[in-house]
Amino acid sequence: MGSEPPGRRPRGLRGLRKPAKKRPAGPPPAEVTEDPGTAEPPAETTSSVINAVLYRDGRRVSTHDTLAEAFRQQRATSGTLAWIGLHRPSRDELLTLASEFDLHPLAVEDALEAHQRPKLERYGGTLFVVLRAARYLDDPEEVDFGELHVFVGRDFVITVRHGGAPDLTAVRRRMENTPELLKRGPEAVLYAILDAVVDGYEPVVAGVQNDIDEIETEVFGGDPRVSRRIYELSREVVEFQRATRPLNGMLEGLTAGFEKYAIDEELRRYLRDVADHVLHTTDRVDGFRQALQDILTVNATLVNQQQNAEMRALAEAGFEQNEEIKKISSWAAILFAPTLVGTIYGMNFDSMPELHWVLGYPFAIVLMAIVCTSLYLIFKRRDWL
Numbered sequence: 001m002g003s004e005p006p007g008r009r010p011r012g013l014r015g016l017r018k019p020a021k022k023r024p025a026g027p028p029p030a031e032v033t034e035d036p037g038t039a040e041p042p043a044e045t046t047s048s049v050i051n052a053v054l055y056r057d058g059r060r061v062s063t064h065d066t067l068a069e070a071f072r073q074q075r076a077t078s079g080t081l082a083w084i085g086l087h088r089p090s091r092d093e094l095l096t097l098a099s100e101f102d103l104h105p106l107a108v109e110d111a112l113e114a115h116q117r118p119k120l121e122r123y124g125g126t127l128f129v130v131l132r133a134a135r136y137l138d139d140p141e142e143v144d145f146g147e148l149h150v151f152v153g154r155d156f157v158i159t160v161r162h163g164g165a166p167d168l169t170a171v172r173r174r175m176e177n178t179p180e181l182l183k184r185g186p187e188a189v190l191y192a193i194l195d196a197v198v199d200g201y202e203p204v205v206a207g208v209q210n211d212i213d214e215i216e217t218e219v220f221g222g223d224p225r226v227s228r229r230i231y232e233l234s235r236e237v238v239e240f241q242r243a244t245r246p247l248n249g250m251l252e253g254l255t256a257g258f259e260k261y262a263i264d265e266e267l268r269r270y271l272r273d274v275a276d277h278v279l280h281t282t283d284r285v286d287g288f289r290q291a292l293q294d295i296l297t298v299n300a301t302l303v304n305q306q307q308n309a310e311m312r313a314l315a316e317a318g319f320e321q322n323e324e325i326k327k328i329s330s331w332a333a334i335l336f337a338p339t340l341v342g343t344i345y346g347m348n349f350d351s352m353p354e355l356h357w358v359l360g361y362p363f364a365i366v367l368m369a370i371v372c373t374s375l376y377l378i379f380k381r382r383d384w385l
Contacts, residue, residue: 020029026163048089051172055081058179067093071100074155081182082156083189085168089160101156103130112148114162118246120253127152127257129190129250131323132243133166135199136207143204145243150193158187171196194251195274201281208237208288212295219299223305230296237288244282251275330379337375339366 052070054061056079062068067084074082086093091112098108104123110116110130121128129150137144145166146163159168171192175182182188211233251271258268345354345364354360379385 012329048086048093050085050087052082052084053172055083058181058183059255067096067100068368070157080155081186081189084156084158086158086160087160094160097151097158098323099362101153102126103151103158103213107149107151111151111160114149114151116145116147118243118250120250122257125154127190127254127356129194131166131194131247133163133200134240134243135200136203136204138207141207141234143208143240145239148193150190152186152190153204155186157186159193166197166200168193168196177186184264184267187267190254191267191270191274195270198247198274198277198281201240204240205281205284206242208233209284212288212291215292215295219295219302222302227296227299227303227379230292232300234289234296237285237292240285241282241289244278244285247278248275248282251278258354280334308336326379326384330375330384332380337371341371351363 005138040280046281049065049067052064052067054064054070054073054077056077061077061080062073064073070082070084074080084097089112094103094112097103098105103126104122107121107123107126107128110128111300116130118132119130127150129152131148131150133146133148135144135146136142144164146161146165147164148162149160151158151160171189175192181192212228215226215229218229218259251274255268255271255275257263258271277290341364345352354363357363376385
């Protein structure tokens with residue numbers, strides 16, 4: 001574990017969600033500390049520049065509204081570090097930056113198109129880092145993923161944000177409040193950005209864990225909508241794995257580069273501290289995926305059991321219904337025999353053989369009794385009655 005840099009908040013407070021601060025009315029102050037993670041560029045301008053600030057020895061020298069002003073000031077002032085924040089820049093803006101800071105065309109193309117996997121590339125003296133940030137949205141109970149591209153050179157740091165996360169306001173504020181860290185150079189800014197992105201995973205981990213706990217309750221509560229929620233959360237966890245798993249290899253490569261280019265040992269300690277938290281996060285996320293697979297299996301088992309119980313109940317109901325139908329059919333057949341005999345002898349024909357027979361009535365009664373008794377015994381033997 002590396003020691004905490006000055007001005008860093010305690011690790012135990014990271015998971016706490018802070019209430020959103022209200023934006024003060026009126027125009028912003030001259031010294032703006034927002035970076036790409038704060039607000040969208042104003043609707044009335046087509047510029048994607050959130051902030052363009054120059055630093056020297058860890059102290060803010062100047063703030064500029066346009067890239068041209070920042071370029072001009074940096075050329076006129078030696079020993080400065082330019083930290084430029086962009087939000088969904090246009091091709092012209094990125095090409096201007098590429099021309100000024102000699103950015104590689106492949107990295108520029110990646111930063112324009114977004115939808116890149118997390119990676120670390122070195123193009124000459126420039127590092128290009130792609131990060132996938134995440135934030136947990138409480139109301140819809142879902143994870144929102146953003147993408148951050150970082151160019152790190154000898155005297156500049158350029159951040160290009162796509163999406164709502166991450167919020168780099170706190171990163172800039174932290175670095176400006178600890179000039180002894182900021183004056184260590186662009187690598188210190190990269191470390192702070194990495195640390196902020198990794199710290200941002202902790203509330204997401206807590207939110208996903210809470211969702212899994214709720215899903216377990218819903219599974220055993222028989223909620224029919226839980227299967228869809230398991231599927232949706234599983235997709236978010238897979239996306240979370242894609243965002244976090246590459247970070248281990250990236251940090252190893254970055255640490256090796258720090259050693260190769262003789263970067264300050266204190267920054268290496270801080271980077272190892274970030275790597276430790278990445279490992280913890282990836283372990284938790286892998287555990288989430290396994291837990292969701294187990295929950296899905298249990299849910300499928302419970303659904304099958306419920307379906308079997310319903311089928312058994314339907315079969316029992318059908319069996320009882322068949323028994324009742326047998327009884328009704330048996331009595332109907334028994335009652336049909338005397339009805340048939342009575343109907344035949346109830347016809348008004350003078351030439352019927354037994355019409356004037358003295359024993360005709362007793363014979364008909366005995367015949368009906370014999371037929372009914374025989375049918376009753378037959379149905380009884382077959383358990384219809």
